[in-house]
Amino acid sequence: MLVPYLGLGQSGKSVYKNLVTKKILLGSSSKKPEGIGYGYFINGKRVDKIAYDSFQGNSRYIKECCPCILQMYNSDGRLVNEGVRCTDAPVGWWKAYYTTGNLKESGQFKENDSGNWDNLCDRGYCGVKVGRWTYFDEQGKTLYSEDWKEGEFVRQLPEQLIPELWKVDFLLQGQNAKKLPLTLEQISELQIVSYYKNKIRPEPTIKLLIEASGHRPFVREIVFAELKSLDARKLLLASGIPADKQPRFTLEVFNSRDKVYRLFLNIVR
Structure with a gap:
């Protein structure tokens, strides 16, 4: 289906024309053996095979969306969000909705004019x-x-009383640690820099996750001040995960609205 694109790009006019709209259902699916056949389920609800097969097309629709207007619906058929995307990357206007159908938030992501x-x-x-991004209550x-410029937060009007992180940097000796190889000992040398939208700035929570296939995940929750004394090698022993199982290490930073910033550590052995 072709529809006119009404979003505005960086220059005030959109660079996209006549985008296709694709609709997908959010959730998960499964099939279970029943007698000589299978039972089909979407989000835990029994469906027929036609609906199940249609749901499997979600991943194909997303891969074929570049760019398109992607609309996401919940299991009750209610629109959850919509916007311009290239696969799973937002690249244009964006809207999210309450279950009542009322608008929850609207804004703009940078368009790809290249x-x-x-x-x-x-x-x-x-x-x-x-x-400009605008947020609404359930009554509209x-x-x-909020005002944003090239992915950088500018201001919030009026400023909210809820502490909210908008960015977290993970640094090692001043360098971005996202792609740096690290030893276990260097985890305690990481510097975590938090950026808040307002003047209420409590200390966020940090979690270190250690995971490996076939083993229960190990989680240690700490505060910022404890990071410098963190002994990752000792925690690996406490996790019960053998070093030869190539355990994965992840740092997570939480704020009061449960938004999580993750750093997947590239541990060298």
Whole structure:
């Protein structure tokens, strides 16, 4: 289906024309042996095979969406969110809705005006907030707005009383640690820099996760001050996960709204 694109790009006009709209159902599916056949389920509810097979097409629809207007629905058929995407990367206008159907938030992500759709995230076109974002209550009243510039938070009007992180940097000796090889001992040397939207700035929570196939995940929750004394090698022993199982290490930072910032550590052995 072709529909006119009404979102506004960085220059005030959209670079996209006549985008296709694709609809997908959020959730999970499964099939279970029953007698000589199978029972089919979507989000825990029994469905027929036609509905099940249609649900399996979600991943194909997303892969074929570049760019398109992607609408996501819940199991009750209610629209959850919609916007311009290239696969799973937001690249244009965005709207999210309450279960009542009322608008919850609306805003704009940076449009890809280059015409090149390869390596979007590496080139700075992957979910980059720009312009004015507006948030509403369930009755449709405006709660507050935010201004963003090239993915950087500018201001919140009016400023909210709930502490909220908008970015977390993981640094090692001043360098971005996301792609750096680290030893277990260097985990305690990491510097975590938190950026808040307002003046209420409590200390976030940090979790270290150690995982490996066939083993129960090990989680240690700490505060910022404890990171410098963290002994990752001792925690690995406490996890019961053998070092030869190539355990995965992840740092998570939480804020009061449960948004999680993750750093998947590239541990060298």
